[in-house]
Amino acid sequence: MILKKLNRKGRLLVWIATVCLMFLALSLSILGIFSLVVSPDSEDGTILYKHGTGSRKDQAYEVARALYCPDGVYYINFASMAEACGFSTSGDEKEIRYIIQAGEGDYDTVTFYYGSREATVNGTHFMLSAPVKKSGNAILVPAEFVSLCMRGVTVETAKDKITLVYDIGKISLKPDLDPMPPITP
Numbered sequence: 643m644i645l646k647k648l649n650r651k652g653r654l655l656v657w658i659a660t661v662c663l664m665f666l667a668l669s670l671s672i673l674g675i676f677s678l679v680v681s682p683d684s685e686d687g688t689i690l691y692k693h694g695t696g697s698r699k700d701q702a703y704e705v706a707r708a709l710y711c712p713d714g715v716y717y718i719n720f721a722s723m724a725e726a727c728g729f730s731t732s733g734d735e736k737e738i739r740y741i742i743q744a745g746e747g748d749y750d751t752v753t754f755y756y757g758s759r760e761a762t763v764n765g766t767h768f769m770l771s772a773p774v775k776k777s778g779n780a781i782l783v784p785a786e787f788v789s790l791c792m793r794g795v796t797v798e799t800a801k802d803k804i805t806l807v808y809d810i811g812k813i814s815l816k817p818d819l820d821p822m823p824p825i826t827p
Contacts, residue, residue, distance in 0.1 A: 687707050688704040688705060688706060689704065689705060689707050689711060689802050689803055689804060690702060690704055690705075690802060690803035690804070691703055691704070691705040691710060691719070691803070691804050691806075692803065692804070692805045692806065693718075693719070693722060693723055693726070693805075693806035693807075693808075694726070694806075694808075695807065695808060695809065695810065696807050701722070705804075709775075709777060709782065710782070710804065711804075712772075713772075715771060715772040715784055716784070716785040716786075716797075716799040716804055717772075717775065717782040717783060717784060717785060718782070718783055718784075718785045718787075718788060718797060718804065718806050719780045719781065719782060720740070720754070720781045720782070720783040720787075721779060721780055721781040722780070723795070723806060723808060724740045724742075724781075726808070726810070727742065727808055727810050727813050728742060728743075728810065729741060729742045730742070735756070736755060736756060737753055737754065737755045737756065738753070738754050738756070738781055739751055739752070739753045739754075740752050740753075740754075742813060742814070742815075744814045744815070750764055750815035751763075751764060751765075751815075752791070752815055754774040754781065754783060755774065756773075756774055756775070756776050757773050757774065757775070758773055758774060759771070759772065759774075761774070761783075761787070763791050763815050763816075764815055768790075768791065770783070770784050770786075770787055771784045771786050772784045785797045785799055785804065785806075788806070790816075791815055791816055792813065792814070792815055792816065793812060793813065793814045793815075793816060794808055794810075794811075794812030794813040794814060795807070795808040795809075795813060796808075
């Protein structure tokens, strides 16, 4: 109805504006699809890894995405957190055990087996989402382990960063985990 009231020149301008807007919308759509195809989220590059108690003295550094987030599984450096929180450590080339005092005369223990998804938490076998890795002094454990098996520690993961916050006085392992049978070769 409005177009009928416009003269021929006005209708031509409306038609040109409509075609231009449609062309722009189509171009942006194609550009968006092209950018997804050409530059997918890759394993290359780095992500920001922060850990500590939430104070200004926390450690923050960039880590290799391929090591700390391979195949979309986020890993944390359990060794650095354990050291900061007062865990005792023992182990050999096949496994590593972390021990922390949980109360008066009580101790919590977790044992990780390098290259395995199995862990033992206070004597209970537990299956991790991905295998434990060792890289230099770093013991890399899937981040979900902290969420599922520990108190006093939180892990936040995002596309470009991993944040690990712990309350040193409240750290313990959860005693009420669902057991699983050990893995047999």
